[in-house]
Amino acid sequence: MSDNNSQVTAPKTSQPEGWERKLIEQLATESLKEQRRKRRWGIFFKLLGFGYVGFLIASVMGYATAPGLEVTRHTALVDLDGVIASDTLASADRINSSLRAAFESSESVGVILRINSPGGSPVQAGLINDEIERLRKQYPNKPLYAVVEEVCASGGYYVAAAADKIYVDKASLVGSIGVIMNGFGFTEAMKKLGVERRLITAGENKGFLDPFSEQDPFQTEFARQMAEEIHQQFIAEVKAGRGERLKPNPELFSGLVWTGAKSVELGLADGLGSIDSVARDVLNAEKILDYTEQESFAERFAKRVGVVFGHGVRSVFPELSSRWSF
Structure with missing residues (x-):
């Protein structure tokens, strides 16, 4: 007989000694x-x-990566691309710095300034023009040739006029030797909208050509005289640079734009050519090294995030910040 009160216990599983320590x-x-x-x-x-x-x-x-440790003779290239202004890649600071590096290179036999510009600031264009003349005097055996691709107008041509020679494509646009200051007047629109202009100045002409005020005949004539003065400065630089190569033409300094082929006939340019043909056939140095100062990564990034918003506003609404331009 079995004892009903007996307890059945499960067998104990044996654990290896020290397992806690191993764990x-x-x-x-x-x-x-x-x-x-x-x-x-x-x-x-x-x-x-x-x-x-x-x-x-x-x-x-x-x-930026420099042109490298060149060991052979070559043609130095500098690009002037876009609107000439203090806050663009075609500013006098950038272009002049690039030109100095190109001239200073012991192995560069000549410099090509490739121009694709509709113009811009007379001051910036004048600074580049002056620096080209200075460098040509400092390095008399190293010529500088301007090569036009698409457009060389206004301030672009002001710069090109300082070169030893100007080469163009037959379909290039060249010239526009004139001065412009543009803007808008909003007085009639303000009347219709019931907007009142409140302008407080010290000096009767301090609100010079204010687009929200009625046009003042005296100020308009004064601005025209300034434009004429700057125009004469432009003409003088072109005549000094081109000399007797310019052909008599009453429309030459009227602000008209000419084709590259016509500009050669008028003496505004010296012949047809590209950077490759000028380097190969004129300078006899087919190898080309680019000395153009490049835009930094930080500058490109800043533009992407909109730091240049103000510049864009001025481009869309020039009347808000009127300035002279070639």
Whole structure:
């Protein structure tokens, strides 16, 4: 007989001695491995971050790849592209710096200034013109040729006039030797909208050509006289640069634009050519090295995020910041 009061107990599973210690050691080992992995990834990302910051600093400071350690004779190239203004890639600071580097190179046999510009600031164009004349005197055996591709008008031609010779494509647009100051008047629109202009000045002409006030005959005539004065300065520089090559034509300085082929007939240009043909056939140095100062990464990034919004507003609404232009 079995005893009904007897208790049945489950057999005990035997655990190896010291298993708790082994488990703790295993957990500690895995923790150390995880920490090492984190440290390695942390070092990697820090190095990556330092490299990126270094690249940004170099870009901000304007470290661009130089033309290289040239060891053979070559033609130096500088690009003047776009509107000539203090806040563009065609500013006097950028172009003059590039020209100086091109002339100073011991292996450059001549300089080509490639121009694609509709014009811009008379001041900026004049600064480039002056620097070209200075460099030509400093390096009399190193010629500078202007090569026009699409457009060389107004301030673009003011710059080109300082070159030893000007080469164009037969379909290029050349000339526009004149001065302009444009804007708008909003007085009639303000009357219809019931808007009142409240302008307080000290000096009767301080609100010179204000677009929200009635046009003042005296101020209009004064502006016209200034435009004529700057126009005469422009004409004088063209005559000094081109000399007897200019052909008599009553429309030459009227602001008209000519084709490249016609500009050669008028003496505004010397012949047809491209940067390749001028380097190969005129300078006899087919190898071309670009000395144009490049836009830094920081500048490109700033433009993308809209830092140049103000410049865009001035381009759309020139009457809000009227200024002279060629």
